[in-house]
Amino acid sequence: MASGSSPTAIDLFCGAGGLSEGLRQAGISPVAGVDFDKHAVATYRHNHPNVPVVEGDVAEVTGEQLMELAGTREIDLIAGGPSCQGFSTHGKRMQDDPRNFLFKHFVRLVEEIQPKMFLMENVRGMLTYGKGAFRRQIEAAFDEIGYRTDFAQVLAADYGVPQLRHRILFIGTRVDEIELSFPPRTHGADDEPELKPYVTVEEAIGDLPLMGDDYKQNERPYACAPQNPYQVYCRTGAPKEVTLHIGRPLSAQAQSLADHIGQGEGLRAVPVEALPARFQKMRTISSGALRRDCTTLYHRLHPAKPSYTITCNYKNVASGPFLHPWEDRAISHREAARFMSFPDHYQFVGASFPRQIGNAVPPLLGRAIGEEIVKMLSQAGKQRSRAA
Template sequence: MSDGSGPSVVDLFCGAGGLSEGLRQAGFCPKVGVDFDSHAAATYRHNHPGVPVIEKDISEVTGKEILDLAGVDHVDLIAGGPSCQGFSTHGKRMQDDPRNFLFEHFVRLVNELRPRMFLMENVKGMLTYNKGAFRRQIEAAFEEIGYRTNFAQVVAADYGVPQLRHRILFIGTCDDHLPLTFPNPTHGDVEKGLRPHVTVEEAIGDLPSIGQDFLQEYRAYRTAPRGPYQVYSRSNAPQKVSMHVGRPLSPQASKLAKFIGQGEGLRAVPVDHLPERFKRMRRISNGQLRRDCTTLYHRLSTERPAYTITCNYKNVASGPFLHPHEDRSISHREAARFMSFPDRYEFVGAAIPRQIGNAVPPLLARAVGEHLFEILRGDDQRDQHYHVA
């Protein structure tokens, strides 16, 4: 955890602050956050007191404004995740989505501030869309301003996050002496000496049942923390868990959920019990029933990590968000746990699912941040991997 003396970082497109939280845990000192979303900015301020937030369109933000607000004459790291949702594998891809080009302002501010390194996180779809043309465009833009780049495709679960979240990371530097490498995974195949992935049970097993009381804001924990992940989650947390609220399923979802066991989705429901529109989904062109899987109405398994937490985690019809034991969607706190936010981290304002679903998992940010910290200090002595995409 940073004591304020670590390398400085500016968090562009900071959202609710998951990237800053992880980098702070890694020893970096956040100086400024930038985001247009007022609700996310309020959450950032609440959890990062003393770090100013520029709350306006990134196109209007200048490097001088950032330096003046930060009270420094240089920045060690610029980090951020400019939205490229038009390339997301969740939902319809839209090549001309204007959000795809927010990275140009990221590049512009890197050029204006000239940090020693940058870190950019984004959806994995940009890696392969149009045979990688968009990725090459990003690399060329940084090369034009004098920054070498490297990229890696990572899975958050491989770094201790209880979620199978696939992302692409770009790093870059204008310093010819700094290596551009990524940290090796810490979790995965135990036969290779790695720790096992953190499971749903290990992530949320100490949280209480909701039952029919969906709106109670504060609840007693079900058990003492069990295992290192729950200990991490509850470090410096209040005595009662917050934001552990839910809502009842729709009548249709309730009927379907009765047939769905852990690790199963819509395909587990007998055809006779499916609404007509789902019966049509179950058949392929020759009229036979489909046998592949789907994550629609999927119930999480306690023995595996969660799937990607999106902004729609309150809607079980949209993805794998059925609670493993109760017939309900996951709560805000459970979603935050799957993203690796500590329980002390509070989300304020409205649009909480969007704040959580759009965040960078702090433990992924910490793993990458610890590695970048070593590179900046000149301590990069470990065996590392380069491209893993």
């Protein structure tokens, strides 16, 4: 990092650009990206118009190609989240899922480009799979190319994201003067007065208009002025109206269930006699009573708590905790983006919005680790200057 200049980053598996947005907010300049999803790449280019992006298979991308795109051979950071969906706790775990080994191309490109640091974000399930064998494989791969590594489990809500999204972060460096560290938590539960309180569902989306019976209007006036710092953050630089705030009515079955589900409740709140046949085989407790926990199917979000993990299925209330807190519908694209901490000026283009949003790194999580990386790079630079 040259004196007075911004650190540079290449975003592998950049998707719609959530991590790049967070790094940009932290003062790091994305200078190139890679992703195979044409819709996500279109969104990335729309929101980061000055960053060249390779649309294609990372296995066919070379370090030389990325450095030429970036216009520099001095890269401070390679960042990204190679898919390890076979280790996700949301769905079927498959150790041999070929997506689990995309990290090898991440390692290859780190070796070819030789950045000062790397940041790799992933699902926390791969941390414990096979008693940590996959984690050790990743650490060994980076060690072999000369990078010290460390890892941490993080909760996005701990950094101001209104979402209980658990992830694992790997960071590494080849620079002796860099002391690896992770950002301290800034937010916490009510019994942690030294921290800011978690950002809740109501704080995240309370200024967005209700839909009533009008599900298809793409742009709507805001319901009110920003009511809290999170809404101010989301609306800074935003259009005058809310975009991508569309929905659809629930199916007849989903509506019949939603009628019984209150805020913070899910399928287990529905009386047995009102359940479809396939849901009546629900586990009971020792007294024979129906369990009311252990599921987030058809769960209605609680206004006073953060949302659960936003997945690619957030438009399907049967798949998880995606019922709107006040209306009988799934959350909208803009509401999902709010729960991910995307500012309202961030526009999603093309198609497959749920995949683009659900697969993204929450920008405020990216910002938190980005600020820590800037601090590490700066401290190392000062040590080298003193030594010289």
